[in-house]
Amino acid sequence: MRVGAVARLARAAGIVLVLNLLSRVLGFVRDAAIAAQFGAGPATDAYMVAYTIPYFLQTILGMAFLTVMVPTLTAYLVRGEREEGWRVASALGSWTALSLTTLALLGMAAASLLVPVLAPGFPPEVEGLAARLTRIMFLSLPFMGTGMMISGILNAGNYFTSPALAPALSNLIIIATALFFGSRYGIEGLAVGTVVSFVAFLAVQLPDLHRMGFRYTWRLDYHHPIVRKVSLYLLPVIFSLAVNQLYLATNRFFASHLAPGSITALDVGIRLVNLPLGVFVSAVSTAVFPALSEEAARGRREAMAHLTQKGLSLVTLAVVPAAAGLIILREPLVRVVFERGAFGSAATLMTAEVVYYASWGLLAQAAQPILMRSFYALEDVRTPALAGVISVGLNAGFSAVLVRHLGHGGLALSNSLAATFYALTLYYFLKGRLPELNPSFLLRSIGLTLLAAGGMGLATWQGGRWLGLFNPLQGLWELAGRVLAVTAGSAGIFLVLAWFLGVEEVTWVKAMLLKGRRQE
Incomplete structure (x- = not known):
């Protein structure tokens, strides 16, 4: 891979990582603000379910348009055909806004029919609340989805700042709504604030779109060969990207029959586990x-293989120690982040159980975005979709069995098992499409990282016991300080062990940070 490509990747990853970290921190502040204001009960369960379909559609459809936009527009920019690229991007943007607005109107009309499908165990009063919230939430669909399309255009032009900043702004608006308007307007006010946050998500990216030189013109151009090609790609891409969201929908279906608060525990627990995915994996x-x-x-297929391997190794370096830390420190972490106000100790224990089981699938979930993007760069959209179909079916089967034995924890474990199958299947078939991949390189990276994470895990456990992290009687700020100290110490121990074992990615990360400050 060319040095310029490495430097460009370094700068982009560094920018996105910092802003993703900001967004994720604000995301936990958002979740904590909602938990403190509304607790873990019927109202928040209704909000989570109401959030499911609009968020699912806006994330999956918006991400699908983003995913097909990047390689499509990049090809035009590489060939120097900017005007034709703007024409195709305008047509795809018009289709995005039109289709999502139509879906939003249909969703608002069908809200009372959708909620019982997602949460058949809800009592009538909670079902009615969830339907009202769903109608409000559907208003956000065109803004979030179109905003993600704009992110794809900007990423193709190597603009990464405003797309990465947009989620942080969205979280800030939801936090302000929960803290300042939650007690007055209730859970419905929170839903309105959520819609406003997605309007801001789109708006903050518009100045960079202008700086890039993009000129939008309303057009559909369905007969344009690239527009038609992209439209044929969309359905399999949508399904592939929907896999994890379908896991969550399955969770809510089964959890609606469990104790009140089970859906909320699953949602917030999985969000905690997904922190490394949102910060490090998303950046890479x-x-x-x-x-x-x-x-x-x-x-340049060898360069593609090198980029794929480098991406997989980097996410391994980030998420394996994170998974070990989450498993060991699950209860104190949940207590620090969420336990306040209406979110009590019982909710903490329920959420910590989710964190434990979900953490075992973290590496598999981290590998999926890298592997899928390699397929999409090769214009293969069918393989990830077919593997995803099997994965979703396995998740449903695992859930039906494990929920009987492990309750809501079994649902989180089912997600981990299905995600592991999905990642292994993707790698197997990608090796067939890209023979230049070197499995021994990846296995060595994973093995050495596991050894370093194992040593770190022992140190984390001993440090946690010594500082009394597993004592639930500590005050919040005292516990938070000790958790932070153990986390920082554990990270340092892991990096030292990884360096001692010769993990190549530790050296590369150092080079990445240095190159991010230089000109190519």
Whole structure:
């Protein structure tokens, strides 16, 4: 891979990582504010279910348009055909806004029919509340989905700042709504604030779109060959991207028959586990996708394989120690982040159980975005979709069995098992499409990282016991300080062990940070 590509990847990943970290921190502040204001009960369960379908659609459809936009527009930019690229991007943007607005109107009309499908165990009063909230939430669909399309256009042009900043602004608005308007307007006011946050998500990216030189014109151009090609790609891409959201929908279906608060525990627990995915994995996959698309457009398959392996190794370096830390410190972490106000000790224990089982699938979930983007850069959209179909079916089967024995924890474990199958299947078939991949390189990276994480885990456990992290009687701020100290110490121990064992990615991360400050 060319040095310039490495430097560009380094800068992009560094920018996205910092802003993703800000967004994720604000995301936990958001969840904590909602938990403190509304607790873990019927109202928040209704809010989570109401959030499900609009968020599912806006994330999946918006991400699908983003996913097909990056390689499509990158190919035009590589060939120097900017005007034709703007024409295709305008047509795809018009289709995005039109289709999502139509879906929003249909969803609002069908809200009372959708809620019983998602949460058949809700009593009538909670079902009615969830339906009202769903109608409000559907208003956000065109704004969030179109905003993600704009993110794809900007990423293709190597603009990463405003797309990564947009989620942080969205979280800030939801936090303000919960804290300042929650007691007055209740859970319905929170739903309105959520819609406003997605309007801001779109608006904050518009100035960079202008700086990029993009000129939007309303057009549909359905007969344009690239527009038609992209439209054929969308359905399999949508399903592939929907896999994790379908896991969550399955969770809510089964959890609606369990004790009140089970859906909320699953949601907030999985969000905690997903923190490394949102910070590190998203940064790497966002930065690597335009680079993969460029190398594919130039026919450089060895460079593609190198980028894929580097991406997988980097996310392994980030999420394996994170998973170990989450498993060991699950209860004190949940207590620090969520336990206040109406979110009590019982909710903490329920959520910690989710964190334990979900953490075992963290590496598999981290690998999926890198592997899928490699397929998309190769213009193969069918393989991830077919593997995803099987994965979703397995998750439903695992859930039906494990929920009887482990309750809501069994649902989180089912997600982990299905995600592991999905990642292994994707890698197997990608090796067939990209023989330049070197499995021994990846296995060595994973093995050494596991050894370093194992040593770190022992130190984390001993440090936690010594500082009394597992004592539920500590005050919040005292516990938070000790958790932070143990986390920082554990991270340092892991990096030292990884360096001692010769994990190549530790050196590369150092180089990435340095190159991020230099000109190519």
